[in-house]
Amino acid sequence: MDILFDWFNNNSDLVMHYILQGLLALLIFFIGLRVTRFLSSLTEKAICNRKVDKAVGVFLSNIVYALGFVATLLMALSQVGVETTSFIAILGAAGLAVGLALQGSLSNFASGVLIIILRPFKSGDYIDAGGQSGSVRKIEIFSTELITPDNKVIIIPNSSVMSGAIVNYSRELTRRIDLVIGVSYDADLKQVKSVLEGVLTSESRILNDPSYTVAVLELGDSSVNFAVRPWVNTGDYWPTYFDLLENIKNALDDAQINIPYPQMDVHLQKTEK
Structure with a gap:
């Protein structure tokens, strides 16, 4: 114990120097973290205030925080006498090893950058x-x-x-609804087309430009299939889709136009032995 006290007395200046340097390094680290968080939050708010996509703001604020954290750590280590040049070299070598082990994560990061750039x-x-x-x-x-x-x-x-x-599905302002309506082969196709057009005309959410399409799509196995293709605003797509199906069914029933079930005609032929 006496030896320890003697050593401390002989090197008190050096010990105090390292204690002060350590305390200063901790102070730099904690202040740097607070500044980094502030800059990260400021980046996100500044981007959002410019009416840029919120997702871009979150992504860039994360990048700012990561860079600020690394810079703060390097400054703190430099304060206690760690040679940052060598440390950066070590980090580079370690980063290469970690990068090879975490290729998937690096791929995700690169893809995130591409998403922000290509939008x-x-x-x-x-x-x-x-x-x-x-x-x-x-x-x-x-x-x-x-x-x-x-x-x-x-x-x-x-x-x-x-x-x-x-x-x-949301980028364009308008979308086209694609419906296939099957009717019986006994139905009057002109009447069917008139009924379908009447349903579309009465729906206020359907756009006039581009105009809708009602046409025979195919002669199916058990029905004549009509393509019904109106255009609507993107936000009205699903409500209009559901209402059209209901309204078309009711209109065809009122016009006594049959919507057939899938069916198959089987012909039996008796043969004599």
């Missing part, structure tokens, strides 16, 4: 991507979060989003 969708769009469908809630560094119409949350890796086809 195939934005927050609130209803999309089909990565084998899943839902409204985009937010785009993060490694994943995209969707919410389904029945309020389920789906988190898709960004690499899965960008590796396949992306169907964006």
Whole structure:
């Protein structure tokens, strides 16, 4: 114990120097974290105030936070005498090793950057991507979060989003409803067409431009199939779709036009032995 006290007395200046440096490094680290969080939040707010997609703001704020954290850590280590040049080299080597082990995560990060740059969708769009469908809630560094119409949350890796086809149902202002209506072969086709057009004309949500299409699509196995293709505003797609099916069925019933069940005629032939 005496030896320890003697050593401390002989090196008290050096000990105090390292204690002060350590305390200063901790102060730099905690202040740096607070500044980093502030800049991250400020980035997100600034982007949202410019009426840019919220998902972009979340993504960029995450990038700012990650860069700020690394910079703060390096400054704190430099304060206690750690050679940051060597440390950066070590981080680079470690990063290469980790990168090889986490190729999927790096692929997700790169895909997230591509999503932000290419903008195939934005927050609130209803999309089909990565084998899943839902409204985009937010785009993060490694994943995209969707919410389904029945309020389920789906988190898709960004690499899965960008590796396949992306169907964006919300980008265009208008959509076409595609219905196939089958009627009996005994029905008067001109009458059927008139009834279908009457239903479309009476629906106020159907657009005049582009105009709707009502035409014979095919002569099926048990019915004559009509293609009914009106255009509506994207937001009116599903309500109009459901109402049209109901109204067409009622109109055909009122006109006594039969909608046949799938059927097959079987002919039996008796043979004598």
